[in-house]
Amino acid sequence: MEQSQTSFNWETLLKDAALAALIAALLAGVMLGLRVDVASGRGAELYLEYRWPLFGAAVVAVFVGRLLMGVYYALRESGQFEARKKNKSERQNVEGYLKPLFLLLAFALPFVLLATLGARGSRQYIDLATLVLTYVMLGWGLNIVVGLAGLLDLGYVAFYAVGAYSYALLAQYFGFSFWICLPLAGILAAFWGIILGFPVLRLRGDYLAIVTLAFGEIIRVVLLNWYEFTGGPDGISRIPRPSFFGLEFKRGEGGFADFFGLDYSSVHRILFLYFLILILALITNFVTMRLRRLPIGRAWEALREDEIACRSLGINTTNTKLTAFALGAMFGGFAGSFFATRQGFISPESFTFMESAVILAIVVLGGLGSQIGVVIAAVVMIGGFELFREFEEYRMLVFGLLMVVIMVWKPRGLISTRAPSVALSKNAKGISADLVEEGHG
Amino acid sequence: MSQWNHNPVLKVEHLTMRFGGLTAVGDLSFNVGRGDITALIGPNGAGKTTVFNCITGFYRPTEGRLVMRGGDNEAHLLERLPDFMISGVAKVARTFQNIRLFGGMTLLENLMVAQHRPLMAASSWTVGGVLGLRGFRSAEKEAIERAKYWLERTKLIDRADAPAADLPYGDQRRLEIARAMCTGPELLCLDEPAAGLNPKESLELNELLSYIRKEHHTSILLIEHDMSVVMEISDHVVVLDYGVKISDGTPDFVKNDPHVIAAYLGVDDDEVDSVEQEVGL
Structure with missing residues (x-):
């Protein structure tokens, strides 16, 4: 019995793979193998370039890929994977182990990099890690709105912009320091969240998405066109850098390095920024996880599940949605003012719709409502994006492919089980994503 | 008469x-x-x-x-x-003709959502809850007790931590009544x-x-x-x-x-x- 399960029909599999390779050859022959180009040396003459290695690689890749796919499906049908499925309940616990591991890694990472690559070599990677953490924080902020309350917000970048410009403008016009502006930026972003929320949250689903999208664009266009106030497309430069409790990261007397008796190094500021965003992100996470266990958090999730039932249970749905919107916006504002102080220069260019789309993609790919999923998705997306900068053209191709693969393989995102916010027994299981609603606005 | x-x-x-x-x-x-x-x-x-x-x-x-x-x-x-x-x-509490439970939430959570208003007040509109004040914690304990009481009454206590959407139809009806009673x-x-x-x-x-x-x-x-x-x-x-x-x-x-x-x-x-x-x- 066992024997018959493992053996399968190689002939049909090979035939199938060969057929796929043939189709690939037909297509690739024209599309990859031949290339018409304008010869630069001989005037504007057209000439044909042959790229047979590329053609060969494509055909072989299709052949092997198809064969592997066939083998996989054959194995799956014969029940080879059944045994592995039993371990699924154990896998659900993965999230529990991942959290402390990630936390440790996040705190140790810059030091490991410094030790291995030196101050100069590690700079680029610490910077990248800072960028990833910024997106983690934005993802967590948006997760409150989209993942918990189920409100599809396509204009999240607007609050990011409000936060960044709040700090830049307050610093420029009033000379406020970063530490005063950080809470102010959050409050202003939350305030804009409420202003937007009042008229908009009557809408549901697709309509809400469209209006938030428009709001995001309006903020950007206003920043772009209000030249006297915001500097328009020129942006705002020379935004003050943050200080370590009043100690600036500068050379010489009274600087951070001088105060602690260290040799001055530009890496101090990079490290400081890294830990600043790490702590901001962790605060976001802590508050979100805390709120999930409070009545307000449960009301958000209930709202995502069934709004009408919420109303019958005495939940003020408008206020509940507004709090989710304002809180998400507030964390976006914090992240925005961090972005401004890190860059030292901001312009409306940084707050296009593409940013909203990337943040939303991080939340959706990570798994709606899952905090750790957002981290994984942000690391893969932003980190991968930057690391493969050299492959420019293929980058988007791989990116798109990755998204398709994830959505086919895990349509509810990487980590899609929902942990109950309160349980009677100690070992309550996660709730499968199939049962959890996505929300309709 | x-x-x-x-x-x-x-x-x-x-x-x-x-x-x-x-x-x-x-x-x-x-x-x-x-x-x-x-x-x-x-x-x-x-x-x-x-x-x-x-x-x-x-x-x-x-x-x-x-x-x-x-x-x-x-x-x-x-x-x-x-x-x-x-x-x-x-x-005044109600149930619905086509059952409207919070399917992705556990039975216990469903009943906790029903006690939103008193819990919200006890958590001083979330502020006290975030800080973990004692008043809120005792209110939450009370709410869980009340939820347990109704789960026992409706014979659903064994599945308190299961998602509501997993329940058979008749149990869902009873849970909806329990949820309404929790208000x-x-x-x-x-x-x-x-x-x-x-x-x-x-x-x-x-x-x-x-x-x-x-x-x-x-x-x-x-x-x-x-x-x-x-x-x-x-x-x-x-x-x-x-x-x-x-x-x-x-x-x-x-x-x-x-x-x-x-x-x-x-x-x-x-x-x-x-x-x-x-x-x-």
Whole structure:
């Protein structure tokens, strides 16, 4: 019995793979193998370039890929994977182990990099890690709105912009320091969240998405066109850098390095920024996880599940949605003012719709409502994006492919089980994503 | 005979609900007696659910008045309250004809959401909750106890941590009642609680409703098609047809009312004239 399960029909599999390779050859022959180009040396003459290695690689890749796919499906049908499925309940616990591991890694990472690559070599990677953490924080902020309350917000970048410009403008016009502006930026972003929320949250689903999208664009266009106030497309430069409790990261007397008796190094500021965003992100996470266990958090999730039932249970749905919107916006504002102080220069260019789309993609790919999923998705997306900068053209191709693969393989995102916010027994299981609603606005 | 008129918990007075040209409910008046189980019955499309939606604030009545007088003897005009106040202030809870649970949340969470208002106040609108103040923690413990009590009552305690969408149909019906009871209502409105239940479950439902009425002094208003439930447990039956009340009285009275028989069963061709005369058409 066992024997018959493992053996399968190689002939049909090979035939199938060969057929796929043939189709690939037909297509690739024209599309990859031949290339018409304008010869630069001989005037504007057209000439044909042959790229047979590329053609060969494509055909072989299709052949092997198809064969592997066939083998996989054959194995799956014969029940080879059944045994592995039993371990699924154990896998659900993965999230529990991942959290402390990630936390440790996040705190140790810059030091490991410094030790291995030196101050100069590690700079680029610490910077990248800072960028990833910024997106983690934005993802967590948006997760409150989209993942918990189920409100599809396509204009999240607007609050990011409000936060960044709040700090830049307050610093420029009033000379406020970063530490005063950080809470102010959050409050202003939350305030804009409420202003937007009042008229908009009557809408549901697709309509809400469209209006938030428009709001995001309006903020950007206003920043772009209000030249006297915001500097328009020129942006705002020379935004003050943050200080370590009043100690600036500068050379010489009274600087951070001088105060602690260290040799001055530009890496101090990079490290400081890294830990600043790490702590901001962790605060976001802590508050979100805390709120999930409070009545307000449960009301958000209930709202995502069934709004009408919420109303019958005495939940003020408008206020509940507004709090989710304002809180998400507030964390976006914090992240925005961090972005401004890190860059030292901001312009409306940084707050296009593409940013909203990337943040939303991080939340959706990570798994709606899952905090750790957002981290994984942000690391893969932003980190991968930057690391493969050299492959420019293929980058988007791989990116798109990755998204398709994830959505086919895990349509509810990487980590899609929902942990109950309160349980009677100690070992309550996660709730499968199939049962959890996505929300309709 | 009409004890519900002496001490009504809810008075429906001249309730009219129009949707454009359609009058779903026309000039309907009836009383729901305190501590009674009142059944609202009628053929399909008679306007029963519309009456429910008016009482629980999902529709704003075109005309009429809905006076809810709770145990504190304070009158609430339901047609003037926003929908989320009806559960919290006027203490009217409801269930839905097509069950509306929070499917992705556990049974316990479902019942915790139902206690949103008191918990929200105890957490000083989230601030105290974030800080983990003691007042909130004891309130939460109390809420969990109350949820456990209702889970035990509805025989769902074994599955307290399972997602609500995983429950079989009959259990979902019971959970919805438990969730409504967790809001601490004085009037419980049940929209077809026995629909889709097997006879055994139906019997259990009767027991549960009798228990709720007896132990919690909650008045119950229910819409039901299952006559075994209606006739067995209700004290008072109101019959609607085409949005108009055609009968109002004890189950025995209603059962023998020719209006009701005509509306439900129709009459033989040769009896049409005599019945019409009797009914006054």
